[in-house]
Structures are given as C-alpha cells and as structure tokens.
Amino acid sequence: MKEIPALLEKNLQELQKSQPKLTARLRSYMDELPALKEPAFRETPAGRWVEGITEKPFFEKKASLEKRTKAAPSAVYLVFGVGCAPYLFQVLRSLPREALSVVVIEPSLDLLLLTLSQTSVFQALPAGCRLSFIVEKDNSLIDEAFAWNVVPIGIFPVSKAEAFSHEGQGEWESMAGLKDALKKQIIYRLTTLGNSPEDTLLGFRHAALNTPRILKSPRISDLKGNYGGKPFVCVSSGPSLEKNVHLLKDIQDKCVIVACDTVLYHLLEKGIIPHAVTSIERPIWTYLVWLPKVLEKYREECRDILLISQSVSYPLTAGRWPGPNIVVGKMDVPVDSWYTGVVLGQQVMFSGLSVSHMALSLALACEASSIALIGQDLSYSEEGVSHASDTVPDSVLKLEQKRREGIGVPGISGGLVETSTIWLTFMQIFERMLASFPKSPVYDCTEGGALINGTLVLPLAEYIQENIVNPKHEVDLWQDPQTAPRVVSDLNARFDAAFSQLDMVEKRLEDMRKEMDKCIAPALLPNKRQVLAFNTAGILDSIHAMNPVISFIGQSYTHLSGTVLAENRFLETVEQVERWKELHEEIADSHSFAVNFLRQWLQYAQELVKVLEEKDETTPELTVKNNGEEEFTILFKTSGETGSLSAILSDILSTKDPVDEKWSPGGLWQASLFKYAQGRAAEARRYMQKAYDLMEGEELSTEVLGAFFKDWGKIMAADDLTTFPDSERALNLLHNAKDYLPDDPEVSELQQAILARQSNISLDKRRLSGAKQEELALFMLRSEAEAALVEGNLPKALKQVEELVWKGLDNYPDFSIQFLQWLMKTTANCTEAADKEIATLSTEILDRIIARLPAFVEKRIEFPLEFLSYLNKIGIKFSLEPSDKETEIQ
Numbered sequence: 001m002k003e004i005p006a007l008l009e010k011n012l013q014e015l016q017k018s019q020p021k022l023t024a025r026l027r028s029y030m031d032e033l034p035a036l037k038e039p040a041f042r043e044t045p046a047g048r049w050v051e052g053i054t055e056k057p058f059f060e061k062k063a064s065l066e067k068r069t070k071a072a073p074s075a076v077y078l079v080f081g082v083g084c085a086p087y088l089f090q091v092l093r094s095l096p097r098e099a100l101s102v103v104v105i106e107p108s109l110d111l112l113l114l115t116l117s118q119t120s121v122f123q124a125l126p127a128g129c130r131l132s133f134i135v136e137k138d139n140s141l142i143d144e145a146f147a148w149n150v151v152p153i154g155i156f157p158v159s160k161a162e163a164f165s166h167e168g169q170g171e172w173e174s175m176a177g178l179k180d181a182l183k184k185q186i187i188y189r190l191t192t193l194g195n196s197p198e199d200t201l202l203g204f205r206h207a208a209l210n211t212p213r214i215l216k217s218p219r220i221s222d223l224k225g226n227y228g229g230k231p232f233v234c235v236s237s238g239p240s241l242e243k244n245v246h247l248l249k250d251i252q253d254k255c256v257i258v259a260c261d262t263v264l265y266h267l268l269e270k271g272i273i274p275h276a277v278t279s280i281e282r283p284i285w286t287y288l289v290w291l292p293k294v295l296e297k298y299r300e301e302c303r304d305i306l307l308i309s310q311s312v313s314y315p316l317t318a319g320r321w322p323g324p325n326i327v328v329g330k331m332d333v334p335v336d337s338w339y340t341g342v343v344l345g346q347q348v349m350f351s352g353l354s355v356s357h358m359a360l361s362l363a364l365a366c367e368a369s370s371i372a373l374i375g376q377d378l379s380y381s382e383e384g385v386s387h388a389s390d391t392v393p394d395s396v397l398k399l400e401q402k403r404r405e406g407i408g409v410p411g412i413s414g415g416l417v418e419t420s421t422i423w424l425t426f427m428q429i430f431e432r433m434l435a436s437f438p439k440s441p442v443y444d445c446t447e448g449g450a451l452i453n454g455t456l457v458l459p460l461a462e463y464i465q466e467n468i469v470n471p472k473h474e475v476d477l478w479q480d481p482q483t484a485p486r487v488v489s490d491l492n493a494r495f496d497a498a499f500s501q502l503d504m505v506e507k508r509l510e511d512m513r514k515e516m517d518k519c520i521a522p523a524l525l526p527n528k529r530q531v532l533a534f535n536t537a538g539i540l541d542s543i544h545a546m547n548p549v550i551s552f553i554g555q556s557y558t559h560l561s562g563t564v565l566a567e568n569r570f571l572e573t574v575e576q577v578e579r580w581k582e583l584h585e586e587i588a589d590s591h592s593f594a595v596n597f598l599r600q601w602l603q604y605a606q607e608l609v610k611v612l613e614e615k616d617e618t619t620p621e622l623t624v625k626n627n628g629e630e631e632f633t634i635l636f637k638t639s640g641e642t643g644s645l646s647a648i649l650s651d652i653l654s655t656k657d658p659v660d661e662k663w664s665p666g667g668l669w670q671a672s673l674f675k676y677a678q679g680r681a682a683e684a685r686r687y688m689q690k691a692y693d694l695m696e697g698e699e700l701s702t703e704v705l706g707a708f709f710k711d712w713g714k715i716m717a718a719d720d721l722t723t724f725p726d727s728e729r730a731l732n733l734l735h736n737a738k739d740y741l742p743d744d745p746e747v748s749e750l751q752q753a754i755l756a757r758q759s760n761i762s763l764d765k766r767r768l769s770g771a772k773q774e775e776l777a778l779f780m781l782r783s784e785a786e787a788a789l790v791e792g793n794l795p796k797a798l799k800q801v802e803e804l805v806w807k808g809l810d811n812y813p814d815f816s817i818q819f820l821q822w823l824m825k826t827t828a829n830c831t832e833a834a835d836k837e838i839a840t841l842s843t844e845i846l847d848r849i850i851a852r853l854p855a856f857v858e859k860r861i862e863f864p865l866e867f868l869s870y871l872n873k874i875g876i877k878f879s880l881e882p883s884d885k886e887t888e889i890q
Contacts, residue, residue, distance in 0.1 A: 004030065008117035015116075015133075018148040022133060022141055029109050036117060037110045039084060050084055050168070054108050058168030060084060068094035074162040076150075078182075079104045080175060081166030082111055085118035091164050092124035092131075097570075099129045101149040103158070105182060106135055107174035137181040139432060146185065159186055184428060191353075191425040197553040197590055198721040201597050203282050203312030204335045204549065205680075205721075208601040209654050210311050211608050213318045213327040214346050218480070220326065220365050223306075226478045227275070231255040231370045231467045232363035233445075235274065236356045237263040237391035238377030240448030244460040245374065245388075248272050255468045256475055258362055260355035261290050263375060264305075266390040268298045275477060278358040279309040279317050280330075280351055283722070284683060287314040289393050292660050295320065304477050308362060310351060311340045315654035324480030334548035343494050343602075352429045353422075360430070364437045370467045371442045374460055377449025378427055379417040380404065410451045417450050427452055443467075495606045501547045502595050502602075508546070509595070512539040513588055519571075520581045529571040536584060543591065553594050554587070600679075608647040628656035629667040636670050649674060658687055665691040665698075669708065672715060681718035685726075688712045706740030709733050710747055717754045727758040751790040759783035778808045778815065795841050798827065802845055817861055824849060824867035831870065846870065 004012075016023045030036075042049040047061040060083055071077070071094050079102060082088040092102065102125065106112045112135060115121065125131055130149035134142055150158050169175050207214070233248060233255055235241070241263070248257060249272050257274040259267055264277050279286075294302065299322055307325035309318045312335065318325050329340025329348035341348045349365065351358040356376060363371045380386055386400035400420070407424060408416035419427070427450060434442055434454030444455035445463050458466075519532035544551035571577050624631045632652050635645050658671045668691035672684040692712070700708075713733035716726045731754055738747045759779070785800035801823050808816035827842035827849075849856075850871070856863075871877075 002034075005036070005117045007120065008036075008113065011116040011121065014122050018130070019132060019141075019144050021144045022135065025135070025141065026109065026113065030113065036113055039114070041084075053110050053114070054169075055172060055174065058083075058166075058172075060087065060166075060168055064166070065090065070094055070096050071099075071164075072096075072162055073098045074160075075099070075157040076101045076103070076161035078102075078158075078161045078163045080163065080179065081169035082106045082115045083166045083168065084111070085115055087166065088115050088121055089119040089124050092121060095126050095129065097126045099126045101158070102129060102131045103145065103149065103161075103182075104131065104133045105175070105178050106133060107172065107178050109135060134178060134182065137177065139185075139435075142181065142185050146189070150189075184424065187421055188425050188428045191422060196722070197594060199282070200335055200549065200553055201594060202721045203333070204339060204598060205601050206282055206313060206315055207311040207329075207336065207339045208605040208608075209315040209650065210313070210318060210327050211344065211605045212612060212651060213325065214311055214329075214340055214344055215609075215612065217326040217328065217346070218324075219347055220308075220328065220349060220362070223362075223366055223478060226476060227256045227366045227368075229367060229369050230473055230475050231372070232366070232368040233257050233372045233374060234356065234359040234363060234376070235259045235263050235267065236359075236373070236375035236377075237266070237387050238375040238379075238446060238449055239381040239385040239388055240377050240446045241266070241375030241388040241391075243447050244445065245270065245272070247460050247464060251464055251468055253475060254473050256363070256366070256368070258359040260359060261286075262355070262391045263388070265290060265294050265298075266388060268294065268301055269390060273301055274305060275475065276306040276308055276359075276362065278355045278362065279307065279313055280355050280358050282310075282312045282314055284314050284686070287317050289396065291317060291320065292657070295322070295660075306478050306480075308358065310358075311336050316657050319651075319655035320657060324478065334552040338548045339605075343498050343605075345491065345494065350433075352426075352433065354426055354429075356426070357429055357433065360433060360442070364433070364440055368440045370463075371440055372445045372458075372460060372463045372467070373442065373452075373455065374445050374447075376444065376446045376452070377417075378423040378452070379409070379411070379419045379450040381448065412444060412446060412449055412451045412457055419450055423450070430454070491609060492606075495602065495609075498602055499599065502599050505543055505546050505550055505591070505595050508539055508543045509588055509592055512536060512543065512584075515539060516581070516584050516588070520577055526570060526572045529577065533571060533580065540587070547598075549598060550591060550594060553590065604647060604650070608651065611647055624652060624656065627661035627663065628652050629658070629661065629663045632656075633667055633670060636674060650678065659690045665694045668694070669711070673711060676711075676715050676718065679718075679720060681715050681720040682723035683720075684715045688715055702740045706737050706744065709737035709740065710744070710750070713737055713747075713750060713754075717750070717757075725754075725757070727754050730754050748790060752787060755783060755787050755790060759786075774807070775812060778804055778812060781807070782819070794830075794835075795837055798823070798838075798841055798845060802848070813859065817859075820849075820856075820861065821864055825864040828864070828866040828870040850876070 012023055012026065015026075037053045039053040040051045042051065047059060047064070049057050049059055051057040064083070065087055068090055073096050075098065077095060077099060079088065079091055082104060088104070095102070112133065122131060132145035132149045134145050231254075233251075235245070235248070235257060237260060245267070248267070249270065252273060256276070257267075257272070258276045258278060259274040261277055261279040264274065267274055281287075302321065303323045305323050307318060307321045307323060309325065309327055311327055311329045312333070313327075318327050328351075329336035329346065331337055331341075331348040331350045332352070337348050340346050349358075350361050352361065356373075360371065360373070375388060380400075384401070384404075386397060403420040403422065404418065405420060407419050407421065409419050409424065409427070411417035430452045431454050434452075442455050443458045443463050444452055445458055445460035447459055451457070515532060515536045519529055519536060524532075540554065544554045571580060632649060635649050635652075638645065653671060653675065658668050663671065668687040672687040672691070675681070675684040675687070688711070691708075695708075710733075713730045716733060717730035719725055731751060734747055734751050734754070737744070738751075741747055781800050781804040785797045785804070788794070788797035788800060801819050805816050805820045805823060809820065823845065827845045830838050830842040831846065833839040833842070846867075849867075
C-alpha cells in the first residue's frame with residue numbers, strides 16, 4: 001500500500017507502544033494491499049448491510065452505530081467484532097470510568113484497519129483504560145495483548161468481564177475460532193497463574209533442603225554422551241498405556257525410555273526398566289503415592305535408573321533415591337530460577353506443569369533423534385477411566401472423576417474425547433513446547449486420548465520399526481560419575497547479595513506502610529487519596545522489582561485482588577477506603593512474612609553449604625549409611641535448633657524417612673519435634689501418628705503419655721504453609737494430655753488458644769460466606785461455651801449452650817439440635833452433683849426443656865438415654881409405639 005491514511009498511521013504508532021508484534025503484522029498485511037478495502041453499504045430502515053470486505057455480508061442495526069447509554073460497571077470488557085465505524089468508537093465511549101481494560105477480538109484485518117483509519121479509538125477510552133486487539137490464534141500475538149492490559153490487573157477480572165458482541169459478526173466461523181482461542185487462553189492463564197504465596201514458599205523451603213543434591217547434580221548436558229541423538233520414548237500414565245506398553249520390553253537397550261514417576265511401578269511390574277524417571281511435585285503426598293512402594297519392591301532395580309527431579313520437589317524424593325539423580329531448577333518458576341540459578345549458580349530446565357512435560361523437555365535437551373509419547377491421553381477413556389492400572393491411588397482416581405466437566409476436544413483417532421481443565425492446559429503447554437523446539441520430531445503413539453497439535457500421530461509398533469529398529473540403536477544405562485558438590489567460588493557473595501535484596505525489600509515495605517497511613521488519614525479529598533494510593537502502588541512495584549520470588553508472590557495477590565483494586569481505586573467512600581486499607585495491609589503483611597521466611601531458609605542453606613565446604617574427617621556425615629535413627633538421636637541431644645548440627649539433622653531427615661526406615665517411637669517423636677521447631681508441622685504429624693501406632697499396647701508412664709499427647713496436640717494445632725491446623729484433633733489430644741497431666745497449666749493455655757483461633761477462623765469463614773448476624777451470634781455462643789468448659793466453668797458453659805439452643809432452634813435446627821441433645825444429657829447427669837450451683841442450674845434447665853417437650857416430639861428429635869431416664873425418674877412416662885414410631889408423653 002503506497003499511502004497510509006494519516007489517522008491510521010497515528011493509531012498504528014499508538015498501537016506500536018503496546019503491541020509491536022501486532023503492529024508489524026498489520027503493516028506486513030498492508031504491504032500486500034494496493035489500498036485499504038472499502039465496504040459497500042446497502043441501507044435499510046432498520047440499519048445497513050455491509051458487503052465486499054469480509055468473508056460474508058453482515059448487518060448493523062442503526063442503534064448500534066449511535067451514542068449509547070453507559071455500560072454496566074466492570075474492570076474489564078471484551079468486544080467481539082469492530083463492525084464498521086463508528087461502531088467500536090461508540091462502544092468505547094459508552095464505557096464507565098471504572099473500566100481498566102478492553103480486549104477487542106476481530107478476525108478480519110480489513111475491518112480492523114478500516115476502523116483504525118476512520119476513528120480515534122484510543123481517544124474514546126476512559127482515562128487510564130488500556131486497549132488491546134486479538135486478531136489471530138497465534139499465541140505470541142495473544143500473549144502480547146494480554147501482557148499489555150490483562151497481566152497488570154490479573155486474570156480473574158478478565159474471567160468475569162462484561163462483553164459486547166457485534167450481532168452481525170457473531171455467526172462467523174473465524175469469530176467462533178477466536179472466541180475458542182480466547183477461552184483456552186483464559187483457562188491456560190488461570191491454571192498456570194502460579195502457586196499461592198504459601199505454595200511458592202513451600203517450594204523455596206524444599207529447594208533449600210535439597211541444596212546438597214542440587215550442588216552434587218551432574219549437568220543435563222552430561223547425558224548427551226549416552227543419550228544424545230538417540231530415539232526417546234516418554235511414558236505417561238494415561239489409560240491407553242495398557243494398549244502398547246508391552247512393546248517396550250524388547251527395545252529397552254535400543255532407545256531411551258523416560259518414565260513419569262507414577263508410572264514407574266507399572267513398568268517395573270512388567271519387567272521394563274526405564275533409563276530415567278521424572279518427578280516434579282512438591283506436596284508430601286506426591287512422594288508417598290509412588291516412591292515408598294517402588295523402593296520397597298524394586299530398590300535394586302532403581303540403582304540403575306536416573307532420577308531427574310525439581311529443586312522444589314519434596315526433599316525425600318531425591319534424598320532417598322538409591323540410583324543416580326539430577327536435581328534441577330524449574331526455569332519457568334521464579335523461586336527456582338532465583339535460588340537454584342542465581343543464588344546457587346546451578347542449572348535450570350523448562351519443566352512445564354507436569355512430569356510429562358519434564359520428560360519431553362529432557363528428550364529435547366538431549367537433542368533426541370525422535371521422540372514418542374505413550375500413555376499421554378490427556379483425556380478420559382470411553383469408560384471414564386483417567387489412569388492406567390498401578391499408577392495412582394484410588395484417592396487420585398476419585399479426584400479425577402470430580403474434575404470431569406464434559407469438555408470435548410478433538411481425539412487422536414477422530415471425533416471428540418472428554419478432557420478436563422488441567423489436561424487442556426497440559427495440551428497447550430505441549431503445543432507451545434513443540435512450536436519452540438521443532439528440531440526433534442515428536443510422535444504421539446498413545447493410540448487413544450486427545451490430539452496434541454504439532455505431534456505426528458503413529459502407532460507405537462510403527463514408530464519402533466521406523467525409528468528404533470531401522471536404523472538400529474544401542475543405548476546403555478547412564479552411569480553416575482559420583483561428582484563432588486559443585487560449590488561455585490563466589491557462593492558466599494551470592495548469599496550476601498540475596499540477603500541484601502531482602503533488606504532492601506524490608507525497607508521499602510516500611511516506606512509502603514507509611515504511604516498507606518497517609519492515604520487513609522481522615523479528612524482527605526478523594527483526588528488527594530488517589531495520588532497517595534498511586535504512590536503506594538509505585539512503591540509496591542519497586543518492591544516486586546527487587547526480588548523475583550517476592551514479585552511472584554505479589555503477582556498472586558494482583559491476580560486474586562484485581563477486581564477489588566479496580567472497584568475501590570477511586571477512594572470516594574468510607575467503604576472504598578476501608579477495603580483499600582484491608583487489601584494493602586494484607587499485601588504488606590504477606591510480603592513481610594515472605595521476606596522473613598526466605599531469610600530463615602536462606603540462612604539454613606548457607607549453613608548447610610558451609611558444612612559441605614568445611615567437611616573433614618571430624619564432621620558428621622551428611623548421608624548416613626543405616627536407617628539414620630542413631631545418628632539423628634545423638635545429634636538431636638546436642639544441637640539445639642540452630643547451627644551446623646541443626647542443618648545436618650535436617651539433611652538426615654531429607655535422606656531418611658523415619659516412617660519407612662522403621663524408627664522407634666522415641667526417634668519418631670524427636671523427629672517430629674525437630675520439624676515442628678522448623679515450622680514443618682504437616683510432616684511432623686505423620687511421624688507422631690506413626691509413633692502413636694507403635695506405642696499402642698506398651699506400658700508407659702503417666703508423664704510420658706501426657707507429654708506425648710501435649711506435643712502431638714501442639715503439632716496438630718500449628719500452621720504449616722499449605723496445611724491448615726486440625727483444631728478438633730488438637731483439642732482431643734490435649735484433652736487426653738490433661739487426663740495425664742491435670743496440673744500442667746500449659747495444657748489449658750493451649751486449649752484456650754486453639755479455641756480462640758478456631759472461633760476466629762469459623763467466624764471469618766461465616767462472614768465470607770455471607771452468614772447473617774444471628775448465625776454469627778450462635779457461633780460466638782458456641783465458642784464461649786467451649787472456652788468455659790476448658791476453663792472448668794461448667795455453669796457458664798450450660799448457660800451459654802442453653803442460650804444458643806433457644807435462639808437457634810427455630811431458624812437453625814440442624815445446627816442447634818446437637819447442642820440441645822448435649823444439654824439434655826449433661827444436665828440429666830448433673831442434677832445430683834456435689835456442686836449445688838451445678839445441680840440447681842441443671843434442674844432449672846431441665847424444667848425449661850420439659851416445658852417444651854411436645855414441640856421437640858413434633859420435630860422428631862432423638863432424646864439421649866440419660867434424659868429419658870431422668871424423665872422416668874420424675875414420673876414422666878415416655879413411650880414409643882413400635883407400629884408408627886409415634887412418641888407419647890403421659
């Protein structure tokens with residue numbers, strides 16, 4: 001196109017600032033045109049037909065081209081179709097000032113260029129609102145659009161966006177295709193948003209605990225000597241695995257077999273020993289579902305299998321592995337790339353979201369001659385099965401059934417198959433990986449399941465014949481070179497730099513709090529508050545720029561709170577100011593906690609590295625030869641909770657599982673206390689349960705039993721990042737402790753603290769779920785009664801429960817009846833109590849209950865035996881007719 005209209009050029013220059021890739025795409029398209037395409041209009045009384053510019057004519061109503069009333073308030077708007085000028089201009093002018101982001105979806109480049117040549121669309125936007133365009137399914141163009149006006153405010157507001165749809169363009173196939181691409185992008189970003197702040201910190205803790213294995217790991221590039229340029233088969237646990245996995249048995253020495261962790265047992269049961277196994281997850285249960293079972297039966301076979309795991313994986317995964325292992329950082333996660341890559345100076349690797357992605361990444365890193373995927377269904381079978389046999393426990397199978405949403409995607413054999421949201425995201429990650437690494441051809445030999453775009457579909461038998469048998473390959477198992485820890489020379493300086501970053505973050509958090517105080521000060525005009533709020537946001541941005549882990553945690557809050565921030569950013573009402581204050585205080589507190597947590601575990605890692613550097617004949621071994629209990633017990637008695645011995649103790653528990661290694665109850669108890677002191681209560685609970693199981697039937701002193709139950713209660717009541725306290729269990733355990741230690745004041749203090757915490761959590765949950773004031777009042781009465789019982793004040797507890805019953809019975813019967821039954825039973829047992837106050841109060845409460853007995857009978861409430869006995873004792877005959885189950889009172 002020789003000449004570009006002035007307004008179009010102006011709009012393209014503005015677009016260049018936010019979407020340079022799209023701008024280049026539009027200019028490239030214009031270079032192919034002699035001139036902009038012009039539509040032909042055919043007017044009608046109701047509107048106009050637009051012809052000659054799009055795939056088929058479309059109709060525009062007159063009303064859609066005129067000035068509109070203001071749209072419903074929202075932070076984000078999606079506009080499907082730009083129509084012809086001034087359609088888009090009028091849509092943008094109708095947006096309220098609350099609008100922060102507009103995403104325009106338009107499959108016709110000609111229509112978009114025409115609109116940009118005729119209207120000043122950027123000037124039609126509300127102040128501060130950002131505009132982006134999506135014109136094709138190209139991921140790079142969609143990513144660019146989202147980076148401009150979706151990522152800054154978070155993906156959750158986009159998932160709740162208001163939409164404008166041009167009626168005339170709504171039936172186009174190209175529009176439907178873009179809508180589907182947009183939907184998948186939103187699902188992808190919601191799924192890959194990242195972990196919660198707590199999950200991110202859990203990953204960092206695991207990385208610190210995995211430090212010795214990270215430093216000792218051979219390089220991925222070292223594998224090329226054995227595996228470079230060879231054919232790979234990546235084995236996943238989908239239900240189609242049963243169709244062709246047997247074919248691997250005869251080619252074990254002719255290709256590189258990489259198994260996902262959960263499928264390893266399945267392979268070993270069939271006599272197939274893979275060359276490598278991948279593991280990626282951080283929760284303890286992901287370790288428990290596969291590794292103990294594998295090591296119990298196939299420990300010797302595992303000595304020849306290479307484990308490749310993530311630095312954030314549960315520490316016992318790499319720590320217990322008997323064969324060679326490589327622990328890498330996850331390139332696509334900030335906590336890994338910062339700690340493993342920047343602080344430790346070690347290797348990182350793209351791993352996606354699953355062990356299957358990691359297996360493919362390994363094959364690509366080794367520059368495989370070809371890659372076959374098997375068991376990679378990413379869908380349910382026709383029978384609704386999600387996994388092959390002997391791969392995951394029943395609990396996971398049940399969870400996958402709950403995830404069923406009826407999402408249909410193209411199947412590898414044609415037609416549609418059912419997938420889930422998470423599997424749909426896995427597919428998109430595979431497709432992005434294949435587009436980025438085209439050198440090694442990837443064959444989908446699953447013979448079932450969903451179609452992964454970019455793969456070559458081929459039965460496994462044919463893949464073996466074409467890529468493994470001819471030409472013939474020979475592949476030996478990789479041997480671990482037993483390298484010494486790779487401690488980079490400037491590691492101390494790297495740790496110092498990391499601590500310095502955290503110091504600066506703390507300083508800026510203080511600055512942020514001061515600016516927040518100014519913003520919420522009384523008697524300020526809204527425009528002044530808005531300036532101070534903007535300054536606060538600027539400080540928060542600077543904090544995120546200082547440290548990638550803190551930034552990642554901040555991203556979670558941005559995405560989760562984007563709507564709230566948008567709704568309250570004008571700070572014009574008391575409610576808006578209060579909500580802004582609550583949100584920013586939560587963000588500041590979360591960041592402060594994260595800084596302290598990072599500092600704690602950086603200090604641990606630094607201490608562990610010092611042990612590695614200074615290790616000599618007098619230093620206790622980091623890896624013990626037996627089950628580890630003796631070494632742990634000796635060091636535990638002398639270490640305290642800090643210093644090098646503490647680091648060694650922790651590393652023993654990263655290489656030895658006290659439960660599987662059959663430690664004694666005393667050793668398990670000590671290991672629990674050590675982990676509890678480190679803030680690892682979730683893991684400590686497992687040890688205490690096992691210790692209790694082993695202690696059953698043993699004769700132990702009152703003091704020992706009391707101390708054990710007290711410690712167990714403490715641990716059950718403790719927070720641990722992604723695990724909530726189990727308050728009910730903790731109270732039961734402390735009740736047992738009190739039976740053995742009636743004079744121990746700490747037990748009562750713990751009970752009261754747990755009840756207070758439980759009450760606050762329950763009330764917060766009820767408030768969040770929109771509970772009414774009268775319902776909240778009932779929960780308060782329940783909490784007060786429980787606290788009174790812990791204090792030993794039974795009269796107060798009886799009064800509180802009675803009040804709860806009479807207030808809640810009519811409107812909240814399901815909640816209140818259980819307390820009525822408790823009240824009946826307890827008062828009936830206390831009418832002859834030695835304490836006259838309790839006896840008198842119990843009789844009075846029973847009189848009030850009996851006065852309402854006919855109503856209780858009508859409600860068909862079951863009465864405790866103690867209460868029925870009391871009725872009989874005072875001459876009230878109570879019978880139940882067996883024929884119709886009706887109750888009679890005489």
